[in-house]
Amino acid sequence: MLSxxxxxxxxxxxxxxxxxxxxxxxxxxxxxxxxxxxxxxxxIKTVIGLNGVMDGTIEYLGNNINKKxxxxxxxxxxxxxxxxxxxxxxxxxxxxxxxGEQISKQGHSDDKYTFIYDYFPxxxxxxxxxxxxxSGGQQAMLSIARVLTGDPKLILLDEPTxxxxxxxxxxxxxxxxxxxxxxxxxxxxxxxxxxxxxxxxQRGYAMDKGRIVDSLSxxxxxxxxxxxxxxxx
Ligand SMILES: Nc1ncnc2c1ncn2[C@@H]1O[C@H](COP(=O)(O)OP(=O)(O)OP(=O)(O)O)[C@@H](O)[C@H]1O
Ligand SMILES: [Mg+2]
Numbered sequence: 001m002l003s004x005x006x007x008x009x010x011x012x013x014x015x016x017x018x019x020x021x022x023x024x025x026x027x028x029x030x031x032x033x034x035x036x037x038x039x040x041x042x043x044i045k046t047v048i049g050l051n052g053v054m055d056g057t058i059e060y061l062g063n064n065i066n067k068k069x070x071x072x073x074x075x076x077x078x079x080x081x082x083x084x085x086x087x088x089x090x091x092x093x094x095x096x097x098x099x100g101e102q103i104s105k106q107g108h109s110d111d112k113y114t115f116i117y118d119y120f121p122x123x124x125x126x127x128x129x130x131x132x133x134x135s136g137g138q139q140a141m142l143s144i145a146r147v148l149t150g151d152p153k154l155i156l157l158d159e160p161t162x163x164x165x166x167x168x169x170x171x172x173x174x175x176x177x178x179x180x181x182x183x184x185x186x187x188x189x190x191x192x193x194x195x196x197x198x199x200x201x202q203r204g205y206a207m208d209k210g211r212i213v214d215s216l217s218x219x220x221x222x223x224x225x226x227x228x229x230x231x232x233x
Contacts, residue, residue, distance in 0.1 A: 048073055
């Protein structure tokens with residue numbers, strides 16, 4: 001569905017990613033794990049088009065998308081949940097969801113809100129509350145719900161558990177699995193939270209210093225002794 005080959009990108013003239021080979025198929029949940037500052041967000045931002053490609057290629061649904069703008073990639077079905085959630089703090093929950101809907105080719109439908117509120121009952125309860133007044137966990141839920149209103153085929157999730165209380169992390173894991181299993185959406189998850197990685201990933205990659213340094217099977221992900229070296233624990 002999405003693949004990068006020898007992908008190089010960074011900031012200004014300074015490369016941060018030094019030739020990343022990555023692949024995710026339709027319907028998969030694939031994680032990228034790695035310590036702080038190794039280039040995980042840079043990779044996701046390059047895939048969605050917020051960072052330019054210096055070298056290498058990004059292919060999505062059979063086409064080279066190196067030169068596509070971020071909104072064009074969103075129209076093609078890529079959803080992006082940024083690190084830190086990035087909800088619009090002064091808009092209500094419902095207004096945040098409507099912002100996400102702008103990108104959808106199908107446009108507004110009441111059914112969409114019915115299933116989204118069914119996935120996230122707390123957002124239904126708080127639909128008229130300003131997003132900035134909600135907890136980290138609720139904002140994480142909102143940022144995931146918002147991307148769903150755009151009808152994505154692939155969701156890029158950048159550290160959804162950051163700033164989220166431990167008891168909410170399990171709910172986020174359940175939602176990710178539901179989105180994948182019930183809606184058939186592929187998920188590229190960047191995470192450092194081992195519990196979440198283990199509960200949702202079908203396989204993964206380890207990143208270090210702008211490179212993929214290992215490809216991880218489900219068994220390796222479950223093996224704490226094996227993967228702890230890639231995490232800040
Ligand atoms: N806007 C920017 N301008 C210049 N350098 C940047 C910028 N954003 C990130 N970097 C640098 O790029 C490198 C990779 O950062 P990146 O944010 O991709 O790491 P990360 O793996 O997502 O880390 P974290 O787990 O802390 O989110 C770091 O050295 C960082 O300082
Ligand atoms: Mg990051």
